[in-house]
Amino acid sequence: MDTFKNFASKLYSVNDDTFNDIALEVFRFQAINNPVYAAFIRHLGVAPAAVGHWQDVPFLPISFFKTHFLQTGQWTPEVTFTSSGTTGASTSRHGVEQLAFYHQHAQRCFEFFFGPLTDYHFLALLPSYLERQGSSLIAMMDYFIKNSQSDYSAYYLHQTDKLLADVAKLRNSPKKTILWGVSFALLDLAEKHDVDLSHCLVFETGGMKGRRKEITRAALHQTLYERLHAQPVYSEYGMTELLSQAYTTGKYTFECPPWMRITGREVTDPLRKGLLEETAGINVVDLANYQTISFLETEDLGKVYGSGVFEVLGRMDNSDIRGCNLMVE
Known part of the structure; x- marks a missing residue:
């Protein structure tokens, strides 16, 4: 993938057969062209060329959006979205080149x-x-x-x-x-x-x-x-x-569009991924984030099922309750 335009042309043609290849293409591009993500990967000792499946890609903790302006490549944002946060809490910033x-x-x-x-x-x-x-x-x-x-x-x-x-x-x-x-x-x-x-x-x-x-x-x-x-x-x-x-689509389980995937991770061991039908941390792949970071370790708890649908059960301890996606006890 040499340019963002090249990838944008692939985004809406992705399907179950092509998702893994395109996701790995995005990962390797971001591993080179996003300085924050590149440093994160080096710290983990991961060689991008050795990763063969999207579930094995290092997922960046979503809190990095609060401490860094995450950007892959060189471009100027037309708009920067910000999270609501709670009073006194830091907020996430997500730049978008074209609204x-x-x-x-x-x-x-x-x-x-x-x-x-x-x-x-x-x-x-x-x-x-x-x-x-x-x-x-x-x-x-x-x-x-x-x-x-x-x-x-x-x-x-x-x-x-x-x-x-x-x-x-x-x-x-x-x-x-x-x-x-x-x-x-x-x-x-x-x-x-x-x-x-x-x-x-x-x-x-x-x-x-x-x-x-x-x-x-x-x-x-x-x-x-x-x-x-x-x-x-x-x-x-x-x-x-x-x-x-x-x-x-009528139940409590969410479905993803073709360019998005969910995987569950062990709460106490974030490197153990692919958990099914048990309470886990939610990791998200969003290929539309190709200009920022497509592989995110969220602070949501949920269950992922074999069909790819997922539930959201709550927030992890010590994470601020915010956003537009959560009900907790």
């Missing part, structure tokens, strides 16, 4: 599972994200709202009455209606209003943002089902440090 690439890529991730943006009205209930700068979720939702070609697609930050009125108006719309919300805002809606969202697709993006006590995803979905009559409730697995998103 248009992120927009179009997020669209591809969504449409891989749910079909064209133009099939939907996007009603966004995302306080806390709208109240800060640098949110990748807001960048994605801005694009979805604009490109849905719906007069109803919008943010409803302090407009609960309008949200409820528009939901009622859209009950018989030929387009499907998505209510996409941060968890605490969806729970507030469920507790304060008697509303029937049985005709809507409800997407929760996790995280109480310090507004409410964290609960399990199962408990959240059950409450939304009972109070809003939303069945099923969908979830997005995304974060500042990833350019791709995984989604549930």
Whole structure:
């Protein structure tokens, strides 16, 4: 892989047969052209040419996004996404050379599972994200709202009455209606209003943002089902440090688009990878991160299954609760 353009041309043609070869190509390119990752690999004593499978690639701890600006090759970011963090906590920074690439890529991730943006009205209930700068979720939702070609697609930050009125108006719309919300805002809606969202697709993006006590995803979905009559409730697995998103398709397990893979690692031995059907740390390969780092050791706990789907069960001890992907006890 000589240029980013060369790899970009391969990103959306990747499949089960080609994923390993392309992932190794990205790994070896990043091992040479990303100074932070190159030093990390040298410290581990890993020879890139000797790695023969993507699960054996060294995964960089995601906390490096808080302490370093991770960049493969020479380019200037058009936008830098930042994580929300907790009060006083350091935040992650993820540079993106072209915002248009992120927009179009997020669209591809969504449409891989749910079909064209133009099939939907996007009603966004995302306080806390709208109240800060640098949110990748807001960048994605801005694009979805604009490109849905719906007069109803919008943010409803302090407009609960309008949200409820528009939901009622859209009950018989030929387009499907998505209510996409941060968890605490969806729970507030469920507790304060008697509303029937049985005709809507409800997407929760996790995280109480310090507004409410964290609960399990199962408990959240059950409450939304009972109070809003939303069945099923969908979830997005995304974060500042990833350019791709995984989604549930009606269950609690997430599915990845073809350019993304998950593997489980032993919590006390991060070099032991490939764990299946047991609680493990989640490692992510996101080939869309080819200009930063594609191989990330996250701070999430979960289970990975043989079919490639995965659950998110919680956060590791001593890691800050943040982002848009997590319910913990």
